[in-house]
Amino acid sequence: MPSPHPTEAPRRLPWRRWATLILLLLLAGTGMALYRGALTVPDRFNPWAPLDVQAPPDLLTGFKLSRARADPLRCMQALARTGMQFDVLPDRVTGPGCGFENAVRLRTAPVRLGTPLALSCPVALSFFLWERHALQPAAQAHFGERVASIDHLGSYACRNVNRGEGATPGASRSRHATANAVDIAAFTLTSGRRISLVRDWKAAETSPRVDSATNPPTDAAAGLLHDAHKGACRYFTGVLGPDYNAAHRDHFHLETGGYRMCR
Structure with a gap:
């Protein structure tokens, strides 16, 4: 006799959710690295760097x-x-x-x-x-x-x-x-x-x-x-x-x- 509460297969997150989660983790890690000085970005790619007039x-x-x-x-x-x-x-x-x-x-x-x-x-x-x-x-x-x-x-x-x-x-x-x-x-x-x-x-x-x-x-x-x-x-x-x-x-x-x- 089947169980009245059949065991459901675990739901899988769609691939887009996984991609978004990974991207957020990467951004958070990059931000932390920048904050701690472990990662430097060339001024030309850094929007917060001073304007280079030359x-x-x-x-x-x-x-x-x-x-x-x-x-x-x-x-x-x-x-x-x-x-x-x-x-x-x-x-x-x-x-x-x-x-x-x-x-x-x-x-x-x-x-x-x-x-x-x-x-x-x-x-x-x-x-x-x-x-x-x-x-x-x-x-x-x-x-x-x-x-x-x-x-x-x-x-x-x-x-x-x-x-x-x-x-x-x-x-x-x-x-x-x-x-x-x-x-x-x-x-x-x-x-x-x-x-x-x-x-x-x-x-x-x-x-x-x-x-x-x-x-x-x-x-x-x-x-x-x-x-x-x-x-x-x-x-x-x-x-x-x-x-x-x-x-x-x-x-x-x-x-x-x-x-x-x-x-």
Whole structure:
């Protein structure tokens, strides 16, 4: 007579459960090894390692840059490793919604700047990465030479957002009002050739403009500018160029800290 309570075969965990359990154990063991120093990970594979400003960008560069920009001390430490020369500016308030903190006066960079720039540390750090890892490679690709100098239209200015007819009264403050933005108008190559946004952004579509006799618009110049614009979107939070509106027809607006945009 069969038993009223037959013995059931032990249930087997599905293979996916076993795989998940093994993975969790491996992760826990790896974490413990890292914590105790028994296992080291190369900085380029470690998301918590300091940003290496000189290293070629990889999948972790954006994350490390965001961490550096969010922490004043970490940002200044990264900026010091760029080799640029700057003076730390005292925090100050210059008006309602205007002023800056954790800012520097950038005196020298890998390229000539003309007049020094007052920039927040996050913008200065992004500027270095963009110049080194986006702008210079674009110049080499299209002209086989480096950018020697950059023409800018300034950085800090206590004003509102410019929507096309100057600083609009009643509008929100521009990122320039906190030294979190810089405007770039032109580049000069080591050969002396000058490439400007107002003339060269749409070189193949427009008729020759001022100074075209010595610097005729070319597709190569437009290519450099478009690559520089695209590269800026990797290192700045917000990027506006000539295609955005008439107010930006002659420059790149590069900023950090605001809404993410690439236009």
